[in-house]
Amino acid sequence: MEEVQYLDWNNSIQILNKAFEAGLFVLIIGPKGTGKTSLVRDFAQSKNMNLQSINFSLRTRESHLVGSKTLTDGTVTFDEGVLIKSMREGNTLYLDEINAAEADVLLRLDEALDDRRQIVLKESTGELIKAKENWFVIGTINPLTHSGTKELPPQILSRFPVRIRLEYPPxxxxxxxxxxxxxxxxxxxxxxxxxxxxxxxxxxxxxxxxxxxxxxxxxxxxxxxxxxxxxxxxxxxxxxxxxxxxxxxxxxxxxxxxxxxxxx
Ligand SMILES: Nc1ncnc2c1ncn2[C@@H]1O[C@H](COP(=O)(O)OP(=O)(O)O)[C@@H](O)[C@H]1O
Ligand SMILES: [Mg+2]
Missing domain, CATH: 1.10.8 (Helicase, Ruva Protein; domain 3)
Incomplete structure (x- = not known):
């Protein structure tokens, strides 16, 4: 697909920049097809940051976020998931349609998103992963009127104190x-x-x-x-x-x- 420059019609990039500088995570709320993904891609590109993304569904498991063990050539290795990778690298993590995730997945996410920005890798060595300085998280949710969406628990909501509304444009x-x-x-x-x-x-x-x-x-x-x-x-x-x-x-x-x- 050809890359189309994002048209920042409601100053969202500026808000993302301020939130990033302040170390605050951002939630983008809006119906499908209003430019949420394009906005985040454009922001990451402007910051020259690598983007790790996950699109949540009912089938998303903790292992997709954290990682899972794999067996290659007789040895067991741990394949780190997007959450751990982005924390280690200190880049942007894009959590798309986060309100489609199951409660247990959200709980694990919450561990990383709290103010300490760290998670215990209990699936593997038990290592404590601390997020690198510039680690940034942007989530999206569809408005609750959309079928199939669940309410995000208040505790998770509070991890994203900056909220951008993205509606259909004029x-x-x-x-x-x-x-x-x-x-x-x-x-x-x-x-x-x-x-x-x-x-x-x-x-x-x-x-x-x-x-x-x-x-x-x-x-x-x-x-x-x-x-x-x-x-x-x-x-x-x-x-x-x-x-x-x-x-x-x-x-x-x-x-x-x-x-x-x-x-x-
Ligand atoms: N502000 C914008 N500037 C350029 N293209 C846009 C803009 N908003 C939406 N689009 C285009 O509309 C389509 C849907 O946008 P997308 O980012 O996938 O929406 P969402 O993630 O909210 O579902 C894409 O083809 C995208 O390029
Ligand atoms: Mg999208």
Whole structure:
């Protein structure tokens, strides 16, 4: 994938910089596709820091964070996980969708995130790992309204005292972001698509629809136009068809909106 420069439309990089300098960990809260991962990548790059990442799910185990024993050529070695690696190297650890993690995993994480910034490697030698000076942790969570998300225990929340809210951007900013990803033609159609996305987002916010399109969709729409697709088709394939998952009534509701905006 091509690298697209992150557009820092709400000064998030500055907040990350201040938090980093103050040694405070950061939680980014926002729905999917609002640029959380891009923001963190851009920040790490600007700091010339290596980024260790983990994307949490119900299947994430402590061993993914801490590490596990492996047998190679008859000897048992310990393969350190992302948490230990990032602590040793003193770089940035990116904990994506941390509220999808199970309680026992969070508990182990909490050990490292507390003010002493250290963890006992009980799985291996029992060594006490102390994080290097510049160790920095950024977590993300989806708002609780999103299905499948759990509430983060207050104790874990308190380890991230700086909280950045990342919402869908205002229309003109979204247009600017989308244009970073495509050739720059089709501006009026892209504006229409952003309006459509915002209509669907608002309906999803009040639970009239089950799905809220992200910046990924408005960017995908623009890319299809770049490849010669009509805006009506692109709207159908990117924004409309997904709603058939929730049945014909839901789909028809969105189809009517698309027809009214992009024609028959
Ligand atoms: N501010 C921005 N500047 C440039 N691209 C952005 C910006 N915000 C979102 N994007 C693009 O939108 C898409 C989704 O962003 P991503 O960082 O993956 O979101 P999230 O991690 O919140 O799900 C990516 O293609 C990303 O490049
Ligand atoms: Mg992401």
């Amino acid at each position: 229309e003109d900013i979204e247009l600017e972001i989308v244009k970073k990803h495509v050739s720059g033609k089709h501006e009026s159609e892209i504006i229409q698509a952003i309006k459509l996305a915002n209509t669907l987002r608002q309906a999803a916010a009040v639970e009239e629809l089950f799905y809220s399109p992200s910046l990924r969709e408005t960017i995908a729409f623009a890319k299809l136009l770049d490849k010669g697709m009509s805006s009506k088709d692109a709207a159908k394939f990117v924004f409309g068809n997904v709603y058939t998952q929730w049945g014909n009534i839901e789909y028809q509701k969105v189809s009517d909106i698309i027809t009214s905006m992009f024609g028959n």
